Amino acid sequence: MEEVWATESSSPSGKARTALLLLQGQIPWNKENVKILYQCLTCWASKEPCPFEDLIIGDLLVEVRKEAVKKGVIIPEVAAIIDSLRKYGNPYGEKREKFKTPSKEAEIVYFPGCTAELREKKIVSATVRVLQKAGINAHILKGLCCGWPALQMGDEEGFLRLAEKTEEALEACKGKFLLVGCPSCFEYLTKIYPERGVDLKTKIVHTSAFFLSLLKDGKIPVKTIREKVAYHDPCALGRKMGIYDEPREVLHSLGLQVVEPEKTREFATCCGGGGMVEKSLKVAQKRKKELISTGAKLFVTACPTCKMMLNKTKLEVQDLSELLAMRLE
Amino acid sequence: MADEPSKKTFPRASRLPSTFLKEVEKIIGSTDLKTSESELVAHSRDYWLLPQVWFAKGKIPALPEAVVYPENTEEVAEIVRLSAKHNVPLVPYGGGTGVVGGAVPLSGGLVLDLKKMNKILEVNDKSLLVKVQTGINGWRYEEALNRLGYTGGHIPQSLPSSTVGGWIACRAAGQFSTKYGKIEDLVVSVEAVMPDGKVVKSKTVPRSSTGPRLEQLLLGSEGVLGIITEATLRIFPFPKKRILLSFAFEEVKRPLEAVRKILRRGFRPAVIRLYDEAEVRLHFANFKELEGNFLLLFVLEGDAKLTDLEAEVVAEVCRKEGGSSKGEEPVKHWLKTRFDVHLGVEMIKTGAVVDTIELAITWDKVTELYHRNIESLQEVDDTVHASGHFSHFYQDGACLYLTFAGFPASPDEYYWQAWGAVMETTLKLGGTISHHHGVGLVRARWIRKELGEYFEILKKIKSTVDPQKIFNPGKLGWGE
Numbered sequence: 146m147e148e149v150w151a152t153e154s155s156s157p158s159g160k161a162r163t164a165l166l167l168l169q170g171q172i173p174w175n176k177e178n179v180k181i182l183y184q185c186l187t188c189w190a191s192k193e194p195c196p197f198e199d200l201i202i203g204d205l206l207v208e209v210r211k212e213a214v215k216k217g218v219i220i221p222e223v224a225a226i227i228d229s230l231r232k233y234g235n236p237y238g239e240k241r242e243k244f245k246t247p248s249k250e251a252e253i254v255y256f257p258g259c260t261a262e263l264r265e266k267k268i269v270s271a272t273v274r275v276l277q278k279a280g281i282n283a284h285i286l287k288g289l290c291c292g293w294p295a296l297q298m299g300d301e302e303g304f305l306r307l308a309e310k311t312e313e314a315l316e317a318c319k320g321k322f323l324l325v326g327c328p329s330c331f332e333y334l335t336k337i338y339p340e341r342g343v344d345l346k347t348k349i350v351h352t353s354a355f356f357l358s359l360l361k362d363g364k365i366p367v368k369t370i371r372e373k374v375a376y377h378d379p380c381a382l383g384r385k386m387g388i389y390d391e392p393r394e395v396l397h398s399l400g401l402q403v404v405e406p407e408k409t410r411e412f413a414t415c416c417g418g419g420g421m422v423e424k425s426l427k428v429a430q431k432r433k434k435e436l437i438s439t440g441a442k443l444f445v446t447a448c449p450t451c452k453m454m455l456n457k458t459k460l461e462v463q464d465l466s467e468l469l470a471m472r473l474e
Numbered sequence: 475m476a477d478e479p480s481k482k483t484f485p486r487a488s489r490l491p492s493t494f495l496k497e498v499e500k501i502i503g504s505t506d507l508k509t510s511e512s513e514l515v516a517h518s519r520d521y522w523l524l525p526q527v528w529f530a531k532g533k534i535p536a537l538p539e540a541v542v543y544p545e546n547t548e549e550v551a552e553i554v555r556l557s558a559k560h561n562v563p564l565v566p567y568g569g570g571t572g573v574v575g576g577a578v579p580l581s582g583g584l585v586l587d588l589k590k591m592n593k594i595l596e597v598n599d600k601s602l603l604v605k606v607q608t609g610i611n612g613w614r615y616e617e618a619l620n621r622l623g624y625t626g627g628h629i630p631q632s633l634p635s636s637t638v639g640g641w642i643a644c645r646a647a648g649q650f651s652t653k654y655g656k657i658e659d660l661v662v663s664v665e666a667v668m669p670d671g672k673v674v675k676s677k678t679v680p681r682s683s684t685g686p687r688l689e690q691l692l693l694g695s696e697g698v699l700g701i702i703t704e705a706t707l708r709i710f711p712f713p714k715k716r717i718l719l720s721f722a723f724e725e726v727k728r729p730l731e732a733v734r735k736i737l738r739r740g741f742r743p744a745v746i747r748l749y750d751e752a753e754v755r756l757h758f759a760n761f762k763e764l765e766g767n768f769l770l771l772f773v774l775e776g777d778a779k780l781t782d783l784e785a786e787v788v789a790e791v792c793r794k795e796g797g798s799s800k801g802e803e804p805v806k807h808w809l810k811t812r813f814d815v816h817l818g819v820e821m822i823k824t825g826a827v828v829d830t831i832e833l834a835i836t837w838d839k840v841t842e843l844y845h846r847n848i849e850s851l852q853e854v855d856d857t858v859h860a861s862g863h864f865s866h867f868y869q870d871g872a873c874l875y876l877t878f879a880g881f882p883a884s885p886d887e888y889y890w891q892a893w894g895a896v897m898e899t900t901l902k903l904g905g906t907i908s909h910h911h912g913v914g915l916v917r918a919r920w921i922r923k924e925l926g927e928y929f930e931i932l933k934k935i936k937s938t939v940d941p942q943k944i945f946n947p948g949k950l951g952w953g954e
Contacts, residue, residue: 151543151590152513153570158635159516162529169532172511181512194613194634198816407621 155184157191157202164209174218182206182213183223186419186428187297188380193411203419210299227300234307235259236294246317247284254318254347256286256334258327259294260449268449271470272326272352278473279364283324289314291333297419308338315345323349326466328381328388328448335386351382353392353447353465360398366474369400375441376403377432377455377462378413379448392447392465399472401443406435418450426457433458443468488539489582491560495540498584501552506543506590513541517565517585520572521632522916523829524889527822538565538579543590546607547665547673547703550586554701555671557584557944565946566697568609568640571632573830574914576644576696580948586701588639594618595704603662603678605706608639624709627654627744630910634813639702644912645694649812652737652867653744653776656910657693660707664689666700669940678706691935696912697946698953699939713744713775717785718805721797722767726750727841729770730864730872732795734837737869739791741784745773747808750844752861753877756817761804770797771805821879826858827889828879831896835905836871840864843874843905850895856882857892866909873909913950921951 153159163181166172187203195202213219219227229238241263247254253276261268269285276283292307315323315334323345325331331351338345359365374396382388389410396403408414414435417428433455436444444462446452455462499507508514514537519525525535539562544550557564563583570577579585588609596605604626606615612633619626628641628648640646642664647656654660663676666688676688692700723729729748736743749757749769758764770792774784789799821828835843844862851860859879866873876896882888897907897920907917907924922929933952936943948954 151592152508153516153541153567153587153589154508154510154512156516156635158570159512162515162518163512165529166511166515166532166534171532171534172515177510178512194813196631196634196813196815197819198811198814200816 154181157195160185160206161202164206167209168212174213174216176218176220179213179218180220182210182299183220186380186415186417186425188415188419189384190380190412190415192384207297207299210297211301212299214299214301223298226294226298227303230290230295230298230300230303230307234288234290234310235263237263239263242287244286244288244314245284246314247286247321251282251284251321253281253283253322253324254286255283255324255326256289256330258325258330258449259290260453261326262287264453265449265464268326268452268464268466271464271466272324274470274473275356275359275365275466279359284318286314286318291327291330293329293333293337296337308333308341308343312338312343312345315347319346321347323347324352324355325349326352326449326464328379328386329450332381332385351386351388351391351447353382353388353395356395356465356469357391357398360395365469367399367469367472368474370472372401372443373404373439373441374401374443374445375406375436375439377406377416377436377444377446377451378410379446379451380413380415380419382447383413384411392445395465395469396445399468404439404441406439408435416446416448416451416454418454425454429454429458433460436460436462490539490562494556494560494562497556498540498542498553501556502542502544502549506545508541508543509539514538517541517567517570517577517579517587520570520575520577520914522573522575522578522914523818523822524827524886525575525578527827527885530822535575536579537582538585539582541567541585541587543587545590547667550588550701550703551667551671551673553584553586554667554669558669558671558942561942561944563944563947564701566639566643566701568637568643569611569632569635571636572640572644572912572914574644574908574912574916576912576914576946576949578915580915583944588637588701588703591703597622597624597709602709602711603706604709605678605704606638608637608642608702608705610638612636612638612641619709620712623712625654625712626660626707627651627710628657628660628707631813631815638705638707642693642702642705643696644914645910647866647873647910649747649865650744650773652746653742654710655708656866658690661689661693661705662708663706664692664702665704666692666702668700669942669945673703674700694912696914696949696953698936698949699945701945713777713781715778715781716773716775717781718802718809719772719774719785719788719792720800720802720804721770721792722764722800723770723795723797724767726768726844728795729768729792729797730837730840732770732792732797733864733867733872735791735795736788737867739787741787743772743774743784743788744776745771746864746867747771748864750862752859753863756861757811758804758807760807761800764800764804769800769804771808773805773809826879826881827885827892828859828877829889829892830875830877831893832865832873832875832909832911833896833900833905833907834866834871834873834909835900835903839903839905840872840874843900843903846899846903847874847876847896850899851876851878851892854878854880854888854891854895856880856888875909915949918949918951925952
């Protein structure tokens, strides 16, 4: 981030100082000061080099964003996302299908999340193709938001509304296997909901890990391909959930040679989509350069938002599900 | 500024001449000129611990009137000329990680944040030199060099956030410096803007006997004599081999002897650190077998054959001095946690007053420096913790790094008493009152005693070079 904004106020310590003085009432809660709180992708990239163990600046800033929203000091780009979430239940400002309760026959419930459902529909169809090939009767749970975008923007009330609706819907899926394609939804359903005392009483797995188990069990025969592939670690899947190996193993299973960008795994650069803030595209462009410099011919990630952001830079990036679906025998 | 600010600082009226910022904007453009509260607050202090306590109470140490982000030496020079014309104070700013108040904009004015001057300009493989703009972040600098097959060899604890310019301005030393040298051994030449706006450059040559060298005057000048905009530094082939060794000792004298003997024989382990019992408890709590011991760590690296030989000698000397080998694990733990400073913050959160002080002295007085200073800190009322480790070593002596903490009724009074105890003890023994953190504001009150007649000469140099006293006013004791 320091290369994108290149100012001291947007450095982790600069943002922490502004946040502290806002809370102390030393500087006014105006849009100029509040804007600083949003110059963070909440991607945890500063966690590794941070000299203060266990301090995650993004999480701290989200807490202060909540105060800003409560006080009604909301910068325009944040207001647009909050409004959309409140009105449509997604951050993209459009109506979506209502969720349907799964039938008794459905063995698996697939939760694609807002971005795959509304912006990256090919990921949904690819995932469904893989499940069909494995002979799995899956129900696609559309029309729900985990609440991540609302909480990131500081709208705690909006988050609770979305989370409660999702919890209620998932109550009907109790006992079924829940497959989640979006790393942020995966983080929220498995980590953030339980922190609020919500037990979904269901086994939740990210698609990358599930695909790997299908491959290992020989349930989805694939055509291998000899090519170099660069894998982009999504922040929520890697740094936040510790899933680094499963997507890479899926790629290996396809015969691919995985090449790593200089910044990878815990140190991976964010795609820019984490915070939905200004200059996100600049961050994505930085990541694009890093991925290209691997010399790979193929670029793969395991997150609808990362795919969307990196595609905006005109780099053709596929989701793991899409590549896998293409290689099914 | 030695005492807690008595009142809140916002809102405030600018003390700048009315047309000044418009003229600055003409030089640098509106994007790189900042006057927002968040920018001013971000540049209100460095990592000196006492103002962190004040800041937590909502008391801001000082504020600049504006911040500029120049992109090249010429922009810096133009701003300096303009500031000289209007008598506006200027404070250069790198990563803001100094711990002695060197970057606090005491007199307001303009902060020149050099972060946008972050380019690697040239790598000379044959001569093993790199030329950079000095705003480059330390982590990025080392990372870029590693990518090209080199190391810069300068790894201070502040590496993730500090800048090359900051290292030069405060005369820094890195953790790997016994092998690669301190910043004064690494800097070959500099380009700097002087207070009259003139740009000066020293020659990039391995050595020269043409009178005093400019870069030596600017090294450690903390922004009071010139603003260093470019520098050429020595680099090294990335080490082919690394060996980690550690040894436990029952007391402080024998491990110090071991290190002295290793260095005397001409070996230069990259990292040597000796922790006392209290610091072993603090930093190596998971290593129960080390409890009650002094711990000596080594990181040896470089050419494979030389490193193997060095390991053999280090192990042999340490064994002879009574050390028992503790393997790689304690060193691995240190490598993993070496940039972590959360302990100090955790202590501050509990209401403690805490700080660190680094000193240096020749071998004949090293153990005395350690014992006397620990005693002097323990004698200060309300001290609950006094510990030390030796962090840098030389053929002729060592650096002692002390940590103290107390829960006093009057934090500021206790803080200065503790500092005073160490400063006076060290001065009496003939040691130096700072090994690598610099003077800034903290040591200003003892600097005359430290420097003797040399102090007056530096003061005269400052008056000649910066008669208007606009470059980082109030720092170094003689920089007013």
